[in-house]
Amino acid sequence: MNKIIAIDGPSGAGKSTIAQGLASRLGYEYLDTGAFYRAAALKLHQAGLAQNSRDEQIGDVLKDTRFEFTATGELYLDAVSVSTAIRTPEIGSMASIFSARKVVRNYLINIIRACAHGKDVVTEGRDTTTVIFPQAWRKFYITASTDVRIRRRFKQLRDYQIDTDLHEATTDIVDRDERDSERELAPLAKAVDAIVIDTSNMSIEEALQEILRML
Numbered sequence: 280m281n282k283i284i285a286i287d288g289p290s291g292a293g294k295s296t297i298a299q300g301l302a303s304r305l306g307y308e309y310l311d312t313g314a315f316y317r318a319a320a321l322k323l324h325q326a327g328l329a330q331n332s333r334d335e336q337i338g339d340v341l342k343d344t345r346f347e348f349t350a351t352g353e354l355y356l357d358a359v360s361v362s363t364a365i366r367t368p369e370i371g372s373m374a375s376i377f378s379a380r381k382v383v384r385n386y387l388i389n390i391i392r393a394c395a396h397g398k399d400v401v402t403e404g405r406d407t408t409t410v411i412f413p414q415a416w417r418k419f420y421i422t423a424s425t426d427v428r429i430r431r432r433f434k435q436l437r438d439y440q441i442d443t444d445l446h447e448a449t450t451d452i453v454d455r456d457e458r459d460s461e462r463e464l465a466p467l468a469k470a471v472d473a474i475v476i477d478t479s480n481m482s483i484e485e486a487l488q489e490i491l492r493m494l
């Protein structure tokens with residue numbers, strides 16, 4: 280049986296870094312589900328669609344889109360690498376808006392599951408533990424205080440060479456928390472069987488070590 284380790288939690292808690300670190304230490308593939316929502320938002324935006332577009336319009340664009348996620352964590356949208364283009368706060372906020380649409384979720388969930396099929400993977404993103412992979416072998420809910428998450432997001436944006444300031448990082452985290460937690464479909468929530476790791480006072484390496492001990 281292939282093994283899936285699913286990592287859920289709010290923005291900026293350290294999910295990506297922890298998931299990538301775990302995947303490389305365990306020799307598993309890394310699957311970043313948020314990247315699919317970001318890439319879909321980029322494509323829908325490029326196609327001129329917005330929050331109020333009709334389901335059929337959104338579905339038609341998605342049906343014509345090819346998503347490929349490589350084992351090294353690169354995402355290709357219609358054969359073009361978008362790994363950096365999808366990291367801007369604008370795309371993050373569009374992803375959060377479009378991901379609240381059923382037509383988008385239903386479409387991406389199948390693509391994401393197919394990417395994990397038959398493989399050992401460490402996957403991360405909202406609802407990976409509750410909806411996408413409810414049967415995951417291990418589930419973790421990584422969280423941290425809002426202040427710590429804002430500082431981490433700021434650093435992450437800078438690392439991607441994205442020109443930003445603390446105010447923008449704050450809006451990115453706070454607005455997204457609100458939208459992702461309050462939406463009707465697959466809101467940010469802790470699975471009952473997920474182990475909570477609060478990384479506010481831990482380095483990411485310490486969190487990683489703690490998770491490795493629990494496997």
Ligand code: DC
Nearest residue numbers: 312313314316374375378404405406
């Ligand atoms: O994890 P991230 O910041 O890359 O995610 C971008 C947005 O995509 C986030 O606001 C919520 C959405 N998302 C989702 O709805 N379900 C997932 N499994 C992953 C991300």
